[in-house]
Amino acid sequence: MKTKFILIAFALLSCNKNIIHDDFDSNFDNNRWVTSDVRVFEFENTQPEGVYDLKLHFGHIIGFQFKEVPLEVEITAPDGKTEILPVAIKLIDDSGKDLGDCADDICDVFQTIKTFENLEKGKYIVSVKSKFAGPYLPNVLGVGIVIEKLK
Template sequence: MKTKFLLIAFVLVLMSCNQNQLFDKFNSDFTDNRWEVSDVKSFEFENKQSEGTSDLKLHFGHIRGFQFKEVPLEVEITSPDGNVEKLPVILKLMDESGNDLGDCSGDICDVYQSIKTFEKLEQGKYKVAVKSTFAGPFLPNVLGVGIIVEKQK
């Protein structure tokens, strides 16, 4: 009986995997839910595929009722050839009426925003650094930040 349960759970996990996702990492090591302006979150991934268009998305987790409608960020992408691209990003968290734009469950909200589309994501290792450019010493009520890289369907 226990073996059947484990087998069913394993099949369900495999079925839920997104075949188009090349990378998904979420960093939630924020002390007291504060993202210090000096704290740069870094991610590394290796692309082994050679064809197709890919999207780089930002995943931002926050406490519901965030006090700001948008968050200023900077994303730095280092490609396998060493080329560095800095992208200013304004992450929108609420619409004009003050409603959360993210997926919220209870007190937790997750916002996903596309940052860059690669017509062809070169093979090799990439580094992505995300930092807050918020005007204060820290951004409050942050649960985590991450990136997702996925092939377009």
């Protein structure tokens, strides 16, 4: 099931030539994201400076029991400066409909969490952690980041 999920996500994103980085971590035991577990992603921007979106990719089992998921994203730039962003990934609208791209029992949600007006060259580190109130967030298939060039 996870392989099918990854292939669907790859197919959707591979069509976009503006994607400079796409990393997805689906290594969650029993589809549970333990609250103390931080997922770390690294990417290096080698392209000239420009405007980029940082999108969070959240994969979950269809029929998720929560409308949104509270997260914290920490971005460390090449110069060592760190920015912490509280993020609420919206998964379900007020009518109960999934907001993601869903196929079979799998949903993928992509949400822009930051637009860089000037993404400098160099290595970036993006850490994502769940701020869910319980010991773990259930029904998680994966989390990742996508960096897309806009201009």
